[in-house]
Amino acid sequence: MGSSQQQNAPSAIQLPIIDISNPDTTVGAQMLEAAREFGFLYIDPKGTEFTEDLVVRQFELSRQLFSLPDSDKEKCRINRSNRGWTGMGGETLDPRTQRRGDLKEAFNMGEFINGRPEQPLPDLLERNIELLLEFEASCRKVSAQILDLLGLGLQIEDAQFFSSRHTQPSGCIFRLLHYSPLAQDSDYDPGVDIRAGAHSDYGSVTLLFQRPSQPGLEIRTSDDTWAPVPVFPEGYESSTTLPPILVNIGDLLSYWTNGLLKSTVHRVVFPKDSQSAGEDRYSIAYFCHPADQVELIPVPSRIVAEHVPDQNAEIGYGGGTPSQRALTAQQHLFKRLEATYGFRGEASAV
Numbered sequence: 001m002g003s004s005q006q007q008n009a010p011s012a013i014q015l016p017i018i019d020i021s022n023p024d025t026t027v028g029a030q031m032l033e034a035a036r037e038f039g040f041l042y043i044d045p046k047g048t049e050f051t052e053d054l055v056v057r058q059f060e061l062s063r064q065l066f067s068l069p070d071s072d073k074e075k076c077r078i079n080r081s082n083r084g085w086t087g088m089g090g091e092t093l094d095p096r097t098q099r100r101g102d103l104k105e106a107f108n109m110g111e112f113i114n115g116r117p118e119q120p121l122p123d124l125l126e127r128n129i130e131l132l133l134e135f136e137a138s139c140r141k142v143s144a145q146i147l148d149l150l151g152l153g154l155q156i157e158d159a160q161f162f163s164s165r166h167t168q169p170s171g172c173i174f175r176l177l178h179y180s181p182l183a184q185d186s187d188y189d190p191g192v193d194i195r196a197g198a199h200s201d202y203g204s205v206t207l208l209f210q211r212p213s214q215p216g217l218e219i220r221t222s223d224d225t226w227a228p229v230p231v232f233p234e235g236y237e238s239s240t241t242l243p244p245i246l247v248n249i250g251d252l253l254s255y256w257t258n259g260l261l262k263s264t265v266h267r268v269v270f271p272k273d274s275q276s277a278g279e280d281r282y283s284i285a286y287f288c289h290p291a292d293q294v295e296l297i298p299v300p301s302r303i304v305a306e307h308v309p310d311q312n313a314e315i316g317y318g319g320g321t322p323s324q325r326a327l328t329a330q331q332h333l334f335k336r337l338e339a340t341y342g343f344r345g346e347a348s349a350v
């Protein structure tokens with residue numbers, strides 16, 4: 001790793017880096033601690049199926065996809081099931097404060113059934129379905145390992161309490177993202193406009209893959225300031241140039257634990273210097289969701305039962321955050337999608 005990657009801005013947050021290759025109670029306790037304190041942590045890819053080669057190939061495919069003319073991507077425009085392509089400015093993650101949409105485009109794939117997502121795909125993705133499947137399956141596996149470690153940390157008697165409730169159908173989304181460069185003559189103002197507005201994620205856990213020289217993610221800290229999250233955390237040692245996987249807790253795990261686990265608000269900003277603001281940012285997110293009909297009642301854990309929720313704290317942030325808790329995973333997702341895209345809250349065929 002080059003030294004520039006280690007020189008983080010002074011306000012960058014230090015999040016734990018967790019190795020999940022030996023998933024014992026100590027690692028479970030570390031995972032719980034990070035999820036309670038920050039709602040964010042890094043996973044060392046060496047304990048996972050994510051090799052540098054796999055991640056690089058997936059990012060290259062993503063780059064090729066977003067290089068296609070919009071008219072090609074348009075054919076797979078996002079549908080009411082939250083699958084497909086959304087163009088630049090098509091999504092507004094923080095409708096209360098943003099004056100215009102996020103300067104990003106994204107391609108969402110729903111859960112894979114019999115080796116593929118159930119939705120129309122551009123030919124480029126059809127031709128690379130094996131790669132997509134490998135990446136998605138690895139995301140699913142890591143997410144289940146994280147959920148089991150959180151269960152271990154919470155001392156839930158059924159060690160697979162969370163992961164066994166992550167069956168299909170669900171709102172899981174494997175998402176490719178592209179943030180375009182800010183052209184000199186753009187009428188976007190990096191002081192006001194944003195690459196991805198402030199929000200919390202809607203599901204249980206999110207995995208985020210980033211590229212070495214494309215920072216931008218910030219999290220809202222407990223003292224109400226924005227802290228950059230470096231792509232490479234300080235002290236991260238690796239024999240490859242593969243960044244660690246950034247993991248965050250979503251609203252549903254926060255509901256499930258009565259607010260004990262934090263669904264932390266985050267956003268993506270333009271780099272401060274104009275030169276890097278003129279560069280693309282690519283990221284890949286895997287939003288893991290429990291089965292649609294899972295009820296979001298607090299899990300059977302002594303630690304959760306003993307937690308006294310802060311009466312003023314609301315779970316989740318961004319469009320569609322309900323004033324009252326949602327009953328099921330699916331109800332929560334519909335509310336949030338309705339607010340960010342203006343979808344009506346109903347399931348529909350792909």
Ligand SMILES: O=C(O)CCC(=O)C(=O)O
Nearest residue numbers: 177196201217268283285
């Ligand atoms: O692209 C990123 O770095 C973060 C994206 C994100 O937070 C989201 O899509 O929920």
Ligand SMILES: [Fe+2]
Nearest residue numbers: 199200201266
């Ligand atoms: Fe997010």
